[in-house]
Amino acid sequence: MNITKPTLLIDENIVRKNIKRMTERAKRFNCELRPHFKTHQSQRIGEWFRDYEIDKCAVSSLEMAKYFFNAGWVDITVAFPLNILEHTTVNDLAGKIKLNLCVESIETVKALNDFLEHPVGVFLKIDAGYHRTGLAAENYAEIQSILEALESNHLITIKGFLQHAGHTYGAKGKAEIDEIHAYTTEKMIKLKDYFIKKYPDIIISNGDTPTCSVSENFEHIDEMRPGNFVFYDVMQAEISSCQYEDIGVAMSCPVVAKHADRNEVIVYGGAVHFSKDRIEKDGKTIYGLIAEEKENGWGDPISGWYVKKLSQEHGTIHVPDEAFDQIKIGDLLYILPIHSCLTGNLMSKYYTLDGEEIEMFRYNS
Amino acid sequence: MNITKPTLLIDENIVRKNIKRMTERAKRFNCELRPHFKTHQSQRIGEWFRDYEIDKCAVSSLEMAKYFFNAGWVDITVAFPLNILEHTTVNDLAGKIKLNLCVESIETVKALNDFLEHPVGVFLKIDAGYHRTGLAAENYAEIQSILEALESNHLITIKGFLQHAGHTYGAKGKAEIDEIHAYTTEKMIKLKDYFIKKYPDIIISNGDTPTCSVSENFEHIDEMRPGNFVFYDVMQAEISSCQYEDIGVAMSCPVVAKHADRNEVIVYGGAVHFSKDRIEKDGKTIYGLIAEEKENGWGDPISGWYVKKLSQEHGTIHVPDEAFDQIKIGDLLYILPIHSCLTGNLMSKYYTLDGEEIEMFRYNS
Numbered sequence: 001m002n003i004t005k006p007t008l009l010i011d012e013n014i015v016r017k018n019i020k021r022m023t024e025r026a027k028r029f030n031c032e033l034r035p036h037f038k039t040h041q042s043q044r045i046g047e048w049f050r051d052y053e054i055d056k057c058a059v060s061s062l063e064m065a066k067y068f069f070n071a072g073w074v075d076i077t078v079a080f081p082l083n084i085l086e087h088t089t090v091n092d093l094a095g096k097i098k099l100n101l102c103v104e105s106i107e108t109v110k111a112l113n114d115f116l117e118h119p120v121g122v123f124l125k126i127d128a129g130y131h132r133t134g135l136a137a138e139n140y141a142e143i144q145s146i147l148e149a150l151e152s153n154h155l156i157t158i159k160g161f162l163q164h165a166g167h168t169y170g171a172k173g174k175a176e177i178d179e180i181h182a183y184t185t186e187k188m189i190k191l192k193d194y195f196i197k198k199y200p201d202i203i204i205s206n207g208d209t210p211t212c213s214v215s216e217n218f219e220h221i222d223e224m225r226p227g228n229f230v231f232y233d234v235m236q237a238e239i240s241s242c243q244y245e246d247i248g249v250a251m252s253c254p255v256v257a258k259h260a261d262r263n264e265v266i267v268y269g270g271a272v273h274f275s276k277d278r279i280e281k282d283g284k285t286i287y288g289l290i291a292e293e294k295e296n297g298w299g300d301p302i303s304g305w306y307v308k309k310l311s312q313e314h315g316t317i318h319v320p321d322e323a324f325d326q327i328k329i330g331d332l333l334y335i336l337p338i339h340s341c342l343t344g345n346l347m348s349k350y351y352t353l354d355g356e357e358i359e360m361f362r363y364n365s
Numbered sequence: 366m367n368i369t370k371p372t373l374l375i376d377e378n379i380v381r382k383n384i385k386r387m388t389e390r391a392k393r394f395n396c397e398l399r400p401h402f403k404t405h406q407s408q409r410i411g412e413w414f415r416d417y418e419i420d421k422c423a424v425s426s427l428e429m430a431k432y433f434f435n436a437g438w439v440d441i442t443v444a445f446p447l448n449i450l451e452h453t454t455v456n457d458l459a460g461k462i463k464l465n466l467c468v469e470s471i472e473t474v475k476a477l478n479d480f481l482e483h484p485v486g487v488f489l490k491i492d493a494g495y496h497r498t499g500l501a502a503e504n505y506a507e508i509q510s511i512l513e514a515l516e517s518n519h520l521i522t523i524k525g526f527l528q529h530a531g532h533t534y535g536a537k538g539k540a541e542i543d544e545i546h547a548y549t550t551e552k553m554i555k556l557k558d559y560f561i562k563k564y565p566d567i568i569i570s571n572g573d574t575p576t577c578s579v580s581e582n583f584e585h586i587d588e589m590r591p592g593n594f595v596f597y598d599v600m601q602a603e604i605s606s607c608q609y610e611d612i613g614v615a616m617s618c619p620v621v622a623k624h625a626d627r628n629e630v631i632v633y634g635g636a637v638h639f640s641k642d643r644i645e646k647d648g649k650t651i652y653g654l655i656a657e658e659k660e661n662g663w664g665d666p667i668s669g670w671y672v673k674k675l676s677q678e679h680g681t682i683h684v685p686d687e688a689f690d691q692i693k694i695g696d697l698l699y700i701l702p703i704h705s706c707l708t709g710n711l712m713s714k715y716y717t718l719d720g721e722e723i724e725m726f727r728y729n730s
Binding site: 313 | 678
């Protein structure tokens with residue numbers, strides 16, 4: 001393929017391996033897998049999941065739910081607090097598919113009861129420790145009153161409790177991921193046990209790629225909703241959710257300038273291509289890692305090389321002395337993104353290693 | 366207009382005021398204004414500039430140059446180090462418009478000389494202190510050799526020296542902006558004086574919104590290329606390039622959850638809508654400011670309110686006690702972006718206050 005500008009490459013073999021591994025884990029834990037499609041946001045990549053018998057998914061917006069409905073997905077959870085302003089889209093989708101929504105306040109449930117015209121499943125969004133959003137897992141009284149408000153609506157099926165342990169993204173290694181997993185799981189189990197008699201069909205749905213990738217105890221978890229695992233990225237490799245060889249996407253960026261005096265190479269590839277997510281490592285702020293070139297695709301990160309700075313279109317790459325002179329203007333560098341969800345969202349198109357174009361969802365289109 | 370999801374609003378009156386003010390400044394300084402269109406990235410907003418007799422622009426990629434050529438712009442500078450891999454696009458555009466390119470190495474000039482088929486103007490990208498990229502302004506020997514390599518090609522017109530004082534974005538107030546401006550301007554003038562006899566037509570082209578917005582001495586600067594000024598944003602207001610009332614775009618985001626225990630409100634509006642640019646202020650990290658609602662549009666930031674965290678679709682807003690209870694689920698909040706260039710790029714659509722849709726450039730489309 002003739003790459004001339006920042007291009008997001010996808011290695012289908014790695015991605016399929018990642019999907020296969022997660023489906024096998026879910027089977028082993030006797031857990032339903034409802035992959036979150038907000039990472040790849042692509043109907044085409046969604047099809048790859050079907051090859052592993054996945055027939056349900058999670059998305060992060062009603063618009064994205066419509067996009068995947070248009071590709072034949074008919075069992076979709078919108079894993080985001082219901083935005084009551086989008087009631088038209090809710091009714092539109094609820095009339096056509098098995099749509100699951102998330103609520104976390106009585107105000108939202110009242111609004112939902114007012115506008116809902118078709119059957120939906122409803123999860124209570126639970127905060128089991130991340131403290132981004134959701135009902136505190138200990139707040140049985142409020143949870144009870146919301147369950148009762150939902151019960152009063154014959155169009156609503158109470159699905160259960162949904163949580164996302166996003167704080168695992170800040171973990172340092174498997175031990176810390178497992179610790180968070182144990183802590184949040186205990187809270188979710190207590191919660192389910194408390195309500196199971198009255199609501200025998202409720203389930204626990206867990207998100208977050210790190211625990212779903214490495215933790216072993218899912219005995220009482222009914223459903224997994226990881227998303228990032230399909231591609232992984234530098235952030236996930238650094239917290240040991242995956243190996244670097246599991247990263248399924250890489251940017252290819254042209255070298256446009258060199259600054260030997262400060263060991264910096266400038267690539268065409270900036271914040272509008274990568275996003276500005278970053279990690280701190282060995283006292284350095286890192287916006288991406290440069291991967292070695294292989295016969296077909298990329299390999300592991302090259303030690304000592306990293307993306308040091310990003311502005312709108314410029315990427316500043318630190319390159320050690322010994323390698324600097326080998327780099328030529330017009331070379332293409334493979335760059336592993338810090339956060340593949342945001343990079344994919346910005347690039348809005350993938351290219352397989354055979355140069356095949358893969359379209360994806362576009363907000364506002 | 367019926368807003369139901371994160372929506373980027375544009376106040377045409379403010380934007381036109383910003384354009385008018387900058388054209389008047391340029392006139393007053395007897396300076397050519399070549400606005401950088403990478404901020405708005407919209408053919409339609411480009412038309413607004415024509416009302417102020419602007420007939421040339423700068424862009425940040427050859428693709429964006431094509432986009433504006435398609436809207437009738439025929440004098441375009443690609444203010445980015447030439448990416449020699451895009452030689453086909455260069456020749457395609459050079460055959461149709463007055464295209465100016467930037468070079469900063471002899472390797473790039475050699476490649477350009479090899480593939481160029483039509484006349485182009487060429488600027489030398491100069492580093493006058495920002496140290497992102499460009500030829501060191503003191504490096505006369507290398508600059509000389511590049512000028513000679515350019516001279517040897519009859520298709521090339523040497524335009525002069527182009528610099529971007531991007532370090533003004535880190536300035537704290539006008540004094541610091543002026544200091545940087547004086548320092549970089551002195552270097553640029555020395556450089557021009559050194560080569561003017563041999564190249565009587567060379568000019569100095571300066572970028573960066575802060576100096577173009579507030580500095581007063583442009584006596585020896587021939588051309589201004591500010592971009593962000595068209596919208597401004599929180600970052601620019603904080604470094605005093607503008608007043609808050611000059612910010613021409615705001616996001617409108619629905620409230621989806623409330624957390625009274627920690628004074629946090631969750632809006633539908635996250636990193637995929639705003640980008641993750643941030644500022645540090647009073648020991649806080651801020652991803653956006655909430656503006657008061659006015660009869661038609663938004664006003665100044667509300668003191669004590671700010672965007673505290675952004676994940677993919679969630680925005681976490683800190684709201685002081687006294688205001689907290691007034692906020693209802695389903696309310697829309699006006700949020701001023703930290704960096705309007707990146708927010709516009711992500712939203713890829715604007716809506717005027719009358720609800721009129723404004724399309725913009727999309728990478729990879």
